[in-house]
Amino acid sequence: MTVWGIVVAFAAGTRNELLLFAAVGLLLGGLDDLLLDGIYVVRRLWRAATVYRRHPRMTADRMPPSNRPGTLAVFIPAWDEGMVIGPMLRHCLSRWATDDVHLFVGVYPNDPASIVAVADVAATSDRVTMVINPLPGPTTKADCLNNLWYALLRWETGRGSSTKAIVLHDAEDVVHGDAIRVMSALIDRFALVQLPVLPLASPGSRWISGHYCDEFAEAHGKALLVREALGAAMPSAGVGCAVAKDMITVLADARGGRPFDPDSLTEDYELGLRIGEQGGRGILVRMRDARGDLVATREYFPDTISDAVKQKARWTVGIALAGWDRLGWGKGLAEAWMRLHDRRALLAAFVLAAAYAGLLFTALTGMAALAGLSDPVPLPNPLPLLLAINFVLLLWRTLVRMAFVYRAYGPVEALRSVPRMIIANMIAMMAARRAIIIYIRLWTGGTLRWDKTAHRFPDVQPDNQRIEIAA
Template identity: 65%
Template sequence: MLTVLAFVRDELLLFAAVGLLAGGLDDLCVDLIYIVRRLWRRIAIYSRFPKMTTEGLPPVGSIGPVAVFVPAWDESAVIGQMVRGCMKAWGGEDVHLFIGVYPNDKPTIAAIAQALSEGWSDHVTVVINGRPGPTTKADALNCCWRAMLRWEKDEKRRMRAVVLHDAEDVVHPDSIRLIGWLAERFSLVQLPVLPLVASGSRWISGHYCDEFAEAHGKALLVREALGASMPSAGVGCGFSRSVMGEVARRRDGSPFDESSLTEDYELGLRISEMGGRGILVRMRDARGALIATQEYFPDTLSAAVKQKARWTVGIALAGWDRLGWSGGLGETWMRLRDRRATLAAIVLLAAYAGMLLTAGLWMIEGLALISLPPLPPALTFLLGLNAALLVWRLSVRACFVWEAYGPAEALRSVPRTFVANIVQMLAARRALIIYLRHLRGEKLVWDKTAHRFPDQATVA
């Protein structure tokens, strides 16, 4: 029996080691490209030209009009504060909010009305969906799009850009000017997303800080360097009005795909397939702070699993069917990285099972004073190589977290990797169940999580 368990241990560890090695080398290649790109820009560009800040942007109010779409289903707890935050941040800008709501969501409508009673009502259009909610986020966004077209016709003005935000977002005062200014040169402009650190959920909510710090500090920059598509994060991102009009024309008037759970991600890839160019912009304001969108992410295990399962269905599972593998080598590589979540969860499960089985066999050896077959030399080598890559991976992530959040969160990012792995494995299981039901004909709906808005003192 123990010999059989030792054989199972070896097979689990071998499968996990090969999978982890492939993922580790993949991440290492991205790291090396980022390092080379950063050194080249420092030597060839920033040695001759200073980094641009918002002091070089046109004056407040000179860029516009810019449309902001905010889909809102069951958001009464946050939407009023979000609107007030926009009033404060963008009070002098030529901007107009289109907030998509539902007729059966009276609390959200009332919260918006209360906020608008304090002013700024000329800058907001409440778009009531013709169907009761929830439908899909893309459906709410398409309603906002049609309302924007009516606004353009009535006002005899054409929007310069379309910006997406969620109801819980904390916006930066300079973001509208920056996106609007760049929208004439780029089809998609993505600003960094900086999750807020929830003091009561350093581990669950905190792992989003680690992932976004690395993704929006490195991974998207590498995609840009490779000429691959720039996926939209769905918040803090703007699209050229002309490009959105072309997408709508190709989709019978609705630019957002209502059958998708990740319509924002897909839109970025569709725009790239049309020849449009996306860019991630990491610019500092006059105070030296990064121009970014801030928000709280899920702070409980169930909510995090629910959200990441939705992302996995839309990107890794349904996205494979819907978007295929078009593009060159760089694009194919990035899409493969996007879609590896489910396979990565299986590899992680095998790795943890192999580790637990190894620990159990060691205990049996020690207590029973028996000798079991050792690990094969080749497997030992693979495990050592993976250990070295893991140390590198954790160090790289900690560096990006340090830059975004400081040394304390950088140290927490190391053990938080284990939490992120648990969330990923549970989310992959939920995603597979949702996707299999979808294949049997079950309709995908807006499977959203509850949101909360931060106190002003919490915002950087």
């Protein structure tokens, strides 16, 4: 055998092993997604044939008021948010001008820009309370939320009455005017009420920040609804969600007075699962307002590769790695399946890396055959069949993604979502590498800190009640 023959034989063998590993992994992931799709379709058809035949779809303007009026406390942790926290607070106060809400904003003593911005707003409104963390920042987001919890208890004692629920938001969130009304009405029946999150499409980063639009459109349009239908715990997105005060108290009592775990990188995700373990029921509410717009939380997500990798690495550590250690698999088949679905991101990154490497070796062996350096090396069985099945599943997955993006953002973004799937894969692989490094550091005694990304707030007038999604 010639030298070129040996090289091509080695490349073909490596190709086969990589493609086999990738094909099996992609097949399992594709079947997992396909089952979710099937449950979603069955649920939607059943509700259309039963519930919506008897009752018109509820809209926020027609929703009956809560039977149990009460104040909703909005927790907004802020570290290094001097550029966005002021406009965000003013926007909240304007949109919720007639709602019974009080905003608690957590800042740090070594973040003077955020302190000044919050103080300026608090000076003009008695519905804003600034809470300065006793420790310099950044600590963790959960630590900041715990200090807001302590401040709320002091505020309730001074006022002589209890709040009804805690609403979680971030400093860059664009809130909906009907959000408080919807959450206040439904928190009477549920322990956690989650509104959809719709990322704002950044004009300067259609491909990087845009992939968040695709993922959230599908996750908050399908995946969370399936969890709800199966009776699995509803993970909180950390923004646009309300938690009943009684449930937060239960979680706090179970953790020595701290409802949020400062040792968690994804305290919002864990919050929903902890509520489920306590027997509380969560719900995702997809409801339209009087204009037909979705009552949702909107915000800009990272628009650079480095920031996207940083954020997704934190999610991967908190959900797929540390989350496994901290939360286990829950009780029941549906709960275990949903947690497995959440934690597959790390394995999926390895599968994707093998797939792309396998394609590279396929190209190399193909070019060698075209150049006459070797004979063509066919794929061994059962690879051709596995690849054909995966190709069909990929086409289905692409159509499903496009359908959900179309519903949320329109036809142009739906078309963009196809090439953005490749970008999302690249970010996922880089995030997995970073996540493993972070996890090893934590496992060997590293310190947790708020590994946040830079935020920005849309240039909107405080009294504007409508934000274009593609702003």
